[in-house]
Amino acid sequence: MIRDITLGQYYPGNSWIHRLDPRIKIMATILYVVALFVVDDFIGFAIAFVGLVGVVLISKVPFHFILRGLKPVFLIIAFTFIINLFMIKGEVLVSFWILEITKEGVRTAVFMAVRLVLLIIGSSLLTLTTKPISLTDGIEALLSPFKKLGLPAHELAMMMTIALRFIPTLLEETDKIMKAQQARGADFESGNIMRRAKALIPILVPLFISAFRIAQDLAMAMEARCYGGNIKRTRMNGMKLKSRDLAASILFLLFLGLIIAQRILM
DSSP states (O other): OGGGOOTTOOOOOOSTTTTSOHHHHHHHHHHHHHHHHHOOSHHHHHHHHHHHHHHHHHHTOOHHHHHHTTSTTHHHHHHHHHHHHHHOOSSEEEEETTEEEEHHHHHHHHHHHHHHHHHHHHHHHHHHSSOHHHHHHHHHHHHGGGGGGTOOHHHHHHHHHHHHHHHHHHHHHHHHHHHHHHHTTOOSSSSOHHHHHHHHHHHHHHHHHHHHHHHHHHHHHHHHTTOOTTSOOOOSSOOOOOHHHHHHHHHHHHHHHHHHHHHHHO
């Protein structure tokens, strides 16, 4: 389960999506997330799904690798589905004891589950197709206009990128700690949910110690290389918008316009 989390991981490739400017991908991801909250019917979700499948096919990231990232959040999706299924009032379809399943509840439950799945897959594509250093440069470039207001754009971009990059590292450390404790007789798989949760508590202390150690090693490495975020830095490979970035922007705006038009007309 731990190894199934794909958020923060980069999938090496040389596809058209991989070569796009990171600023374009970041803005497209943000607007895609906003579009998912604008959609209010299943036709809009169908359009969003078709567009997402097209991007996945172009990126050449395997579908099974992307779907694997849904396993760790399956409980959250299932919990959201159940809550909406029983809590929404309306036309009763099934009734037992004090619980009622309504027509509106079924629609809302499916609606929210589909939205969460598309949201997770769409967001994970950003990190899967963008190198961490490119992601840092893209975030910093987008935040640079706010420097005049005193916003530390470079430091914020570095912090966000390190946080994303540390997710796979911490997951790997968690997997190592769990295997080490299982070799000593620990049981993380049997029993009910509460028992499994209690069994995970002993993992927290070594995990926190490992996280602080990794953070200290990273800080020492940055200091040894005389890193300074407030210094005006140059880049070996500057970011320049190319024809493929313009084409991708036009295609995405058309896709976004289709979702908005469907929302207005339907």
